[in-house]
Amino acid sequence: MKNYEEVVGIDVSKKTIDAYCYQAQVHKEFVNDLIGYKRLLKWVLKQTKTSNFFYCFENTGYYSLKLALYLHSQDIVYVEESPLKIKRSSGVVKEKTDKLDAKLIARYVWLYREELQPSTVKSMSHLELGRLLALRNQLVRNNAGLKGTLKEMKVLLSSPTTDFGCISLKRSIDYLSKQVKGIEDRIKEIITADNSMNKNYELLSSLKGVGLVVACQLIYHTGNFTRFASWRAFSSYCGTAPFEHRSGTSIHRRKQCHYLGDRKMKSLLSMASVSAIQHDTELRLYYKRKLAEGKDKMLAINNVRNKLIARAFAVVKRGTPYVVLQQHAA
Incomplete structure (x- = not known):
């Protein structure tokens, strides 16, 4: 500018x-x-x-x-x-x-006026998608808290089925579960109504470990894969990219992920990685190989997270679903 x-x-x-x-x-x-x-x-x-x-x-x-x-x-x-x-x-x-x-x-x-780029407003469907994802996350957290309270009350009470507090908690949990289901249905409608988002959603769904929430969060945070030039840039945004830390000859630490990043996206990618390790043969072998190299579990999971991000950007760039070419190696 x-x-x-x-x-x-x-x-x-x-x-x-x-x-x-x-x-x-x-x-x-x-x-x-x-x-x-x-x-x-x-x-x-x-x-x-x-x-x-x-x-x-x-x-x-x-x-x-x-x-x-x-x-x-x-x-x-x-x-x-x-x-x-x-x-x-x-x-x-x-x-x-x-x-x-x-x-x-x-x-x-x-x-910094010469380095800055003009901003643009996201489409109304994109904005609604972000609002619904945030609301769903809040309702899920609230529901988890109510479930924890109900579990504790059942341990303390001799007849939890007739206790008024337990009955009220169960009704609240059921109501929030219905609200979450309604929000998910609306999210699917938004994705289906937009051809570009629907295409990318179907491509992302071909990856093991990537479900509705992770796919929609990827679409939202990447601006439907227009905001970041490469998967490495998005990895840095999420806080999963390792960076060097050295100075002179005395300070030379191993590469680490920076604490700044989108924690929610990082958490979702962690859960997606655990699921992918269980259901994807390539990533399971890749994870075990990293452990055999002496890496701790969290570092190996971070490697899987970056693999998933790279695959997500690759399938969207190619425009074709992910296909396992080799069943015996990562």
Whole structure:
């Protein structure tokens, strides 16, 4: 994004947005709604001496999504950046205000304006898919907690079948299970309605260990396999890619995965890897070979995770389902 003469950093919160023009060095607060967005555009045009500018704000989930949708509808160039990148580029900051945050965002985007790429809003079906996957995950966790409570109560009580608390828990568990099933049905409808997502879903389903949830999460996090250039880039995003750690002649550690990454995606890939080891002959032999080489179990599972990611990207790139070519070797 070269040749821009001004940038506007925006700090987004639940009810307000704070805008800061970097070159003009002016700040103003607006309401985080449609009226506030319109006033923001008018104010920026008055403060800047050029029309060659763009906006930048942090990705804060639902709060920033409204602003992104509005700017996209007005064909306005904007960048939605990771909060961690902006925070780590700011140096040591002891004060914390919305105005200062907007200024730091503007400073970041001005310094890196030549490296940044304009952001785009995902399709409505893609956004709904992400919301449903997050909701399903929350309901599953809540249901697991209720099941644990019910199990403990059954141990303590002599007649759990007639206890009112146990009966209430069972009803809640059954209700949440039905809700999860309904969400999964809606997810399948969204996938089926989109030809591109449906094709990639069928390709991913040909991999052992990859079911509905893992396949849909892969489609969502990769932007239907358009967000990452290679499987290694996605592996780094998930936190499964090993990195070197050495300095001079005294520090030389073995490669390790960085703690930064999408923990939910990493956890799902771990469960998919365990399932693949049980049902996929190639990956089971590959896993055992890594153990025989002296690697611990978690490191061997991480190797399987990366194998699954590589296979997922390969089948989508080729456009053909995965086929086991050799039954006797990985």
